[in-house]
Amino acid sequence: MDPECSQLLPALCSVLADPRQPVTDDTCLEKLLDWFKTITEAGSSLLLLQENPCLLGLLCHVLKPQDLSPRVLAFSLRLAGMLAAQEDCFQYLQQGELLPRLFGEAGPLGGAAWTAPSVRSGWIQGLRSLAHHPSALCFLADCGAVDTIFSLQGDSSLFVASAAGQLLVHVLGLSLQGPAEGHPGLQTGDWPVCAQKIVSHIEESLRSAATPQITQALNVLTTTFGHCHNPWTQVLWVRLSPLVARLLEKDPVPAAHSLVDLLLSVARSPVLSSSSCGLWETLAQTLSHLSPTQAGPLALGILKLQECPQALRAQAFAVLLQPLTCVLEATAQAPGLLDSWDGTGGASVTVDTLLASKAACVGLLCRTLAHLELLQPLPQRPSPWPQAPLLGATVTILRLCSGSATPTSDAGGHLCAFLVGCVRVQRAALDFLGMLSRGTGPRELVTQVFAVLLEYLTSPDSSPTVLKKAFQATLRWLQSSPETPGCSDLDPHAQLFLRELLPVLPKRLCSPCWEVRDSGLEFLTQMIGRWGGQAGFRRALLASEVPELTEQLLRDPESYVRASAVAAMGQLSSQGLRVTPASPEHPGGQQKSLLAELLHILSTDSEGFPRRAVMHVFTQWLRDGHADVAADTERFVARVLQVASQDLDWEVRAQGLELALVFLEQTLGRPSSHCPYAVTPPVAAPPGPLAQALRPLCRVQLFEFAFRALFDCDRPVAQKSCDLLLFLRAQTASYSGPQGSGSVPEVASVEAALQRWQAGDQGQPLGYLEPEVVVAVLRSMDLEGLRGALAESSDRVEKSPQSLLQDMLATVGALGEDEADCY
Structure with a gap:
């Protein structure tokens, strides 16, 4: 430590120890702890204490009965743990019984300051720093700290409860680093005291009838198996797995979410997934015992594993597909279409969930579609991938939501009543439909895809967010559309779709909702960038009102729309698609200079988004040799740089x-x-x-x-x-x-x-x-x-x-x- 700092430190410790002094803010105390941590990591904690006895004085002073600030007490607890992380300094502090008075029952635990979450958090963090050597483990066992950590797992502060669970994992791992490290067959009864105490507490919690205690135990095990891949974890799992499996016998299964997290953590462990400890059988039982909503995340996690028995993968995929199977069967569309993957026998349970209530139905379908969307691009996804059934199910769901489906059963009628107008399901289905564009499907199904997309894009009932999703899905399907052999144009089906879509786009560009206008412009810009040079697209676009409306939106009251209009006009002009019809203001169809209009926006627009968009367009024009730029490049560059240099937006500069x-x-x-x-x-x-x-x-x-x-x-x-x-x-x-x-x-x-x-x-x-x-x-x-x-x-x-x-x-x-x- 610098001599100048050593001279200032006693005065600061006096200020911190004085309850009458206004305590500095938490940020300064954090920086002070960071400084001490740097010193102790680079040198001896014991030497630091011996050269600066004021630190020891501060730690002793905070134990006196007084109205001390909780943040100072929390700071002192963390500092003490940081210093005691080195064993020689730990022994030095133990000589004066300082550590038991700070962290034991005689310390802050019994005082009024313990009611402050910051003090409880400081106590945990101090012990977390301290627990780095064998002496610390004996101290934890003797001072009763482990029991306090158990109680803090259920703390009212989520931060304190989480930190307590993390500390238990750390102590368990530290306890077993030595004795059980090279002896995976070692009996847990021979483990160190702290480890035995923690494992016994976990066993007791798993046997409990209280769900919060079960959750705490499962969370500790999840973190343990996720971070520790030592041989002793196999012994621990062999001992505890029967208790975990016994949770499946309860109805409903308690702490299902935490149970799923634990099983996936175990399955990802290289020590446990390769051992014969009954893991795959437990996973299979869990899939069949959980409700459809609870089983979905577990099924997705199983399918993401690199190595897994094929039978379990088939069962997991069937769990994911079951809600969509029920949708198809309820609408009498090829019943049993997904039966080749259905080995769970859980169809009736899934139907019951779908028909239980609108909330249950919407929640299950949204989760199912989201899980399948995550699974689709993965290399380890199931093969063969049921592309056609999934397309059919997704289109059916979208039609149920729009009210255009005609249910032929009571179940279908209930689904229609639950889903009609449901924006959540529409968004999830459109996202998944866009993802399915990566694959191929029968021509009749692809035609249905374009039909349902057009239905959503033309419907006045489509919300702005649903429209945006529909535009995105449409673009992905058009991009995946096969090109005509020997021609760079779109295939006839896609061209027909575009001819039907382009008359709809002007209505969206005139929408009173700015989000709709913005989505329409973004879609148009992407379309021009992809197909602006193709004859069929050019003819259809020039025959529409889209170019003229886009130019009008350069003066839209919403800055986001103006920025999107700038980008779209830049693309239209680059592709030679900007046409202004003849009018008294523009005789002979003469156009105003778009360059001048964009320069005006760059100079005068009060919002940064349109100005940034103009700069992007100008840069692209210069790069591509746009005709308006090439006419006098130097003058163009000089004018743009002059305006940009005075702009207050750093992105424009x-x-x-x-x-x-x-x-x-x-x-x-x-x-x-x-x-x-x-x-x-x-x-x-x-x-x-x-x-x-x-x-x-x-x-x-x-x-x-x-x-x-x-x-x-x-x-x-x-x-x-x-x-x-x-x-x-x-x-x-x-x-x-x-x-x-x-x-x-x-x-x-x-x-x-x-x-x-x-x-x-x-x-x-x-x-x-x-x-x-x-x-x-x-x-x-x-x-x-x-x-x-x-x-x-x-x-x-x-x-x-x-x-x-x-x-x-x-x-x-x-x-x-x-x-x-x-x-």
Whole structure:
């Protein structure tokens, strides 16, 4: 510890020990603990105590009967545990019976401060730090701390209860690191006292009739088997698995969620999954005993396992498919379509759940669809994958929700009554339907998919969120649609669907709900980007009102919609799909300049989203050689950079640097690498041509824009500028222009201006710069050093320990004004 800190520490300990002093906030105490942790990890805790007896005095003082702040007491408990983590310091503290008085029954446990959750949490965290050596285990057993931890598992504070369970796992693992490590056959009766006590408590809890106690025991075991993969875990599971299996005999199964977590944790353990401990049989029994809602997560977890008996996988998949089987049978659509996977015999239970209530029906279907959606892309998904039945079931569910299905049974009628208009199920079904687009299906089913999607997109009853999901699913199915052989166009079925959809899109773009307008524009933008060059799509789009309506939405009152309209118009213009009909305002069909309109948005829009969208469009236009840009590229770049440099949104300024980099690459004819600031080998180039190539960059004042951005208050902007200038410097490494004395004053003037900019005075512009001056300035700057400084996290700029101590003392007036370092 620094001498300056050692001098300040006694005063701080006095302040903390004084109940009359206003206690500093928790953040400062956390930083203080972090500092002590750094010291103890780097050196001796015992030496720290011996050189700073005020710390020991603070720990002793907090035990005196007084009205001490709970946060100071919690801080002291954590500090004591941190110091006692080293065994020699633990023995030193034990000599004065300090640890039993802090963590035993004679300590805070019996005081009024124990009612504060922060004190109970500090007590647990202190023991968690302390328990790192054999002496600590004996201490825990002797002082009664383990029993207190048991009681804290049911604490009213969830944070305290969770921490208590984690501490039990830690103590159990520490107890068995030595004795049982290499002896998996060791009887649990021969285990250390702490381990025996914890295991006995778990057994007692599993036998309990109280669900909370069962839950606590299962949670401890779940964490244990999830984190400990030592041989002794096999002995523990062999001993406890009969008690776990006995839970299945109760109706209903208690703590089912925690039981599922435990069994999956055991199944993922490399020690237990490869042993013959009856695990797979227990999993099979659990699947058949849990309700359909409870069994779904277990079935999904089993199917995600890399190694699992095939019979168990089939049973798990059948559990997932059973609700959809019931839906198909209830609507008389190919009864038994999923029977090849149904080996559970639980159909009646599933039907009962689906028909029990609307909440039960909706919950089960949403979980089922979500689980199958997670399973579908996995390589270990069941094979063969029942693509066609799943498509049929999902389409049926969507029709039940829209009211277009015609149930032919009482069960189907109940399902229809429960599901009609249910947004939750509609969203889940549309998500899963989009995922199913990765596979193929019979033509008639694919036709049904497009029909139900069109139904949702045209229905006035579809909510904004459902419409968004329908747009997303539609795009995925169109993207998966097979192309016509020998042609890059969509297949006839998809083209027919588009012809039916495009007349609907204008209605969505005119919706009074801004979320609907926004979703429609996003869908349109993605469609143009994917099929804008295909003849069938172009004809259908140009025959619709969509381009004109999209342009009108550039002036929408909602900023999100304006941003989406900008993106869509950028795509329409790039593909030559922007058409404005003849009118008195536009005789002969003459269009207003979209470039001018987007520049107006960039200059005047009050929201950042549309301005960012404009910058993205402009950058893409420049990259693609858009006609409006190519007509006068320098003027375009100069105008955009001038506006972007004054924007208050850092993302707009950063995108301006991206546009500048594209222009720089095109001007020099040398594309940057994936890492723009990587130093590339110098390319030999005659001085004259390179100087000529740099002049357009000077004329558009790209360097002034980049130099200002280099000292931007927003780090991402400064980093991007640094990358750009490093790339440019690498490209000009071989340049050796005329070295006349006349250029020296100009270089010095620019360097002086940059120093003023770095200091915060950016009022005076640089003006036009000659290429020789730019190259000289770039070579004189320490861009690598600046890049390194920008790459460092802002977390490194933190208070020194001395400053932290001074500020904590200054807040209570324990320092003179000239000694404080508050900020």
